[in-house]
Amino acid sequence: DSGVTQTPKHLITATGQRVTLRCSPRSGDLSVYWYQQSLDQGLQFLIQYYNGEERAKGNILERFSAQQFPDLHSELNLSSLELGDSALYFCASSPHRTSGGGNTGELFFGEGSRLTVL
Amino acid sequence: AQSVTQPDIHITVSEGASLELRCNYSYGATPYLFWYVQSPGQGLQLLLKYFSGDTLVQGIKGFEAEFKRSQSSFNLRKPSVHWSDAAEYFCAVGPAPHSNYQLIWGAGTKLIIKP
Numbered sequence: 001d002s003g004v005t006q007t008p009k010h011l012i013t014a015t016g017q018r019v020t021l022r023c024s025p026r027s028g029d030l031s032v033y034w035y036q037q038s039l040d041q042g043l044q045f046l047i048q049y050y051n052g053e054e055r056a057k058g059n060i061l062e063r064f065s066a067q068q069f070p071d072l073h074s075e076l077n078l079s080s081l082e083l084g085d086s087a088l089y090f091c092a093s094s095p096h097r098t099s100g101g102g103n104t105g106e107l108f109f110g111e112g113s114r115l116t117v118l
Numbered sequence: 119a120q121s122v123t124q125p126d127i128h129i130t131v132s133e134g135a136s137l138e139l140r141c142n143y144s145y146g147a148t149p150y151l152f153w154y155v156q157s158p159g160q161g162l163q164l165l166l167k168y169f170s171g172d173t174l175v176q177g178i179k180g181f182e183a184e185f186k187r188s189q190s191s192f193n194l195r196k197p198s199v200h201w202s203d204a205a206e207y208f209c210a211v212g213p214a215p216h217s218n219y220q221l222i223w224g225a226g227t228k229l230i231i232k233p
Contacts, residue, residue, distance in 0.1 A: 002161060002163065004161070031218070033218065033219065042223060042224075042225045042226065043162075043208065043223045043226075045219055045221070048218070048219040055219065056219035056220075058219065090161055090162070092161075092162075092218075094218055105150060105152070105167055105169070105212070105214075105215030105216070105218065106164045106167070107154075107162070107164070107218055107221075109161030109162040109163070110161050111159065111160055111161045112161055
């Protein structure tokens with residue numbers, strides 16, 4: 001058990017719909033990362049939040065957005081869904097300090113939310 | 119261009135046999151290297167990492183990896199695999215421990231264990 005919790009585990013929806021994926025990081029971890037894993041694209045970094053603020057953006061579509069709340073949980077919102085958005089969405093957390101000691105570089109992943117768009 | 123290559127999409131080994139999973143990278147700066155494992159239905163878990171020092175690093179579950187700068191490789195090894203090692207293995211490279219968002223991931227190698 002990594003300590004990272006993601007809900008829901010599975011989600012089936014239709015094209016054009018909107019869904020929200022939720023992530024609770026490990027206790028005390030300030031950084032949350034969202035990844036998309038698909039067969040054709042592999043593991044793609046979407047976005048990172050650190051202590052409530054957006055820290056880094058990767059290959060995140062404009063139809064997707066995320067936020068991190070004061071209690072450090074995060075939500076990934078996917079809208080106007082397309083068939084190609086079907087994938088496994090992972091959340092990961094890390095302690096993340098800006099530099100120096102205490103950074104293990106380790107990401108702790110949740111079990112993922114499998115999204116199927118029909 | 120920066121990249122991570124895992125040349126083998128699938129590898130099949132017999133239980134008890136030795137294992138080597140290959141990882142080659144192209145990276146402009148000093149690389150920080152990671153191996154993660156994804157068991158079926160699970161998230162990724164860190165097996166081991168290399169930042170500096172001894173180029174042979176030990177990880178969890180009996181895995182080790184050797185950093186070879188001259189060959190731009192960071193191959194993962196295990197002397198004797200167990201059925202529970204069946205999983206997908208990902209190699210990743212980044213610029214620094216605190217820059218996880220910059221990790222470049224390999225496509226993964228799926229390990230299949232023959233009884």
